[in-house]
Amino acid sequence: MSIADFALPYVRAISPYQPGKPVTELAREMNIPLERIVKLASNENPLGTSPRVQAAVAAALSGVARYPDQYELIDKLATRSGVAAGQVVLGNGSNDVLEMVARVFLAPGRSAVFSQYAFAVYPLATQASGAESIQVPALDYGHDLAEMLAAIRPDTRVVWIANPNNPTGNFLPYADIRAFLENVPADVLVVLDEAYNDYLPPAARVDMAAWIAEFPNLVVCRTLSKIYGLAGLRIGYALAAPAVVDLLNRVRQPFNVNNLALVAAMAALDDEDFLQASYELNRTGMADIVNALGRLGLQHIPSGGNFVAFRVRDAAVVNQKLLAEGVIVRPIAGYGLPDWLRVTIGTAQENARFIEALERVLAGAQ
Numbered sequence: 001m002s003i004a005d006f007a008l009p010y011v012r013a014i015s016p017y018q019p020g021k022p023v024t025e026l027a028r029e030m031n032i033p034l035e036r037i038v039k040l041a042s043n044e045n046p047l048g049t050s051p052r053v054q055a056a057v058a059a060a061l062s063g064v065a066r067y068p069d070q071y072e073l074i075d076k077l078a079t080r081s082g083v084a085a086g087q088v089v090l091g092n093g094s095n096d097v098l099e100m101v102a103r104v105f106l107a108p109g110r111s112a113v114f115s116q117y118a119f120a121v122y123p124l125a126t127q128a129s130g131a132e133s134i135q136v137p138a139l140d141y142g143h144d145l146a147e148m149l150a151a152i153r154p155d156t157r158v159v160w161i162a163n164p165n166n167p168t169g170n171f172l173p174y175a176d177i178r179a180f181l182e183n184v185p186a187d188v189l190v191v192l193d194e195a196y197n198d199y200l201p202p203a204a205r206v207d208m209a210a211w212i213a214e215f216p217n218l219v220v221c222r223t224l225s226k227i228y229g230l231a232g233l234r235i236g237y238a239l240a241a242p243a244v245v246d247l248l249n250r251v252r253q254p255f256n257v258n259n260l261a262l263v264a265a266m267a268a269l270d271d272e273d274f275l276q277a278s279y280e281l282n283r284t285g286m287a288d289i290v291n292a293l294g295r296l297g298l299q300h301i302p303s304g305g306n307f308v309a310f311r312v313r314d315a316a317v318v319n320q321k322l323l324a325e326g327v328i329v330r331p332i333a334g335y336g337l338p339d340w341l342r343v344t345i346g347t348a349q350e351n352a353r354f355i356e357a358l359e360r361v362l363a364g365a366q
């Protein structure tokens with residue numbers, strides 16, 4: 001018997017999250033100079049971090065001896081979102097908020113519902129809490145809300161929904177989500193994960209403050225890791241009814257968001273030019289990549305995010321060959337999609353490198 005045999009059985013059964021390959025790792029493994037590597041594997045902002053954020057973080061360095069104070073950022077997010085400060089909870093990445101939800105609402109004897117091909121953290125957070133995962137077969141690679149509703153059991157306490165979803169990119173019309181919320185039992189929490197909300201055309205977004213007022217069992221999660229360019233600082237948040245936020249705060253680590261992330265988020269939220277440039281770059285880059293995939297005769301899933309999944313024969317082999325070309329994309333076999341790869345939209349130059357490398361790899365395979 002080893003000490004590991006005495007760990008919680010549902011924790012021992014977890015298969016760990018597989019992150020995108022860091023550029024430094026590929027450089028070490030294949031001896032490729034760092035500057036020759038293009039990473040399009042983790043849905044990061046290809047423009048990096050705005051100069052205004054960098055200046056704000058540099059100025060805040062002198063204050064890191066002090067414990068952080070979340071007041072200002074919570075106040076700003078509340079004002080922007082049209083909710084009260086008591087309806088905002090900050091996370092060390094929105095991942096942290098998802099964990100808090102699981103900690104508060106899930107346990108052995110309870111269950112959570114999510115879609116096949118949904119974001120990997122949903123099964124992970126569910127499993128780590130000891131609750132049962134109810135995975136509902138996807139419809140055209142996206143959420144089948146009717147079947148998800150039907151899958152809710154008396155012991156179900158959480159439904160996880162990503163919109164747009166990662167890794168498939170599917171976008172559910174908000175009218176469908178609204179109809180779903182109207183039919184979900186009031187004792188089931190619905191987590192609406194909007195990590196890619198800022199990549200939607202403004203006309204497609206909705207006022208979540210009104211929804212939260214109407215549905216006390218709704219939690220809306222957002223992140224600053226994607227369009228705001230702060231993935232490495234770890235900051236995200238949730239909006240919910242005051243009673244839910246109060247519960248999340250009870251399991252939240254008191255200082256879960258660090259000083260630099262707080263300051264960076266304040267500056268990032270205000271940098272409209274950077275956000276607009278990031279949005280436009282994604283729109284044109286998505287069109288270029290989707291065109292190229294079509295030219296190469298490869299199927300893709302229409303995406304509402306800053307990435308697109310495409311189908312390719314021998315995806316694992318194609319992935320290896322792309323790595324040898326210095327291009328990192330994301331294999332999604334772990335999601336049950338072994339014939340697919342996911343590519344993040346990069347700069348025009350990075351997209352061109354990806355397309356050229358993919359063309360070479362596919363030509364060589366014939």
Ligand SMILES: *Cc1c(COP(=O)(O)O)cnc(C)c1O
Pocket residue numbers: 043092093094095096119162165166193195222223224225226231234235236
């Ligand atoms: C990236 C992502 C998140 C956010 O991750 P954090 O970096 O922890 O904020 C959440 N949900 C989905 C679906 C994502 O793709």
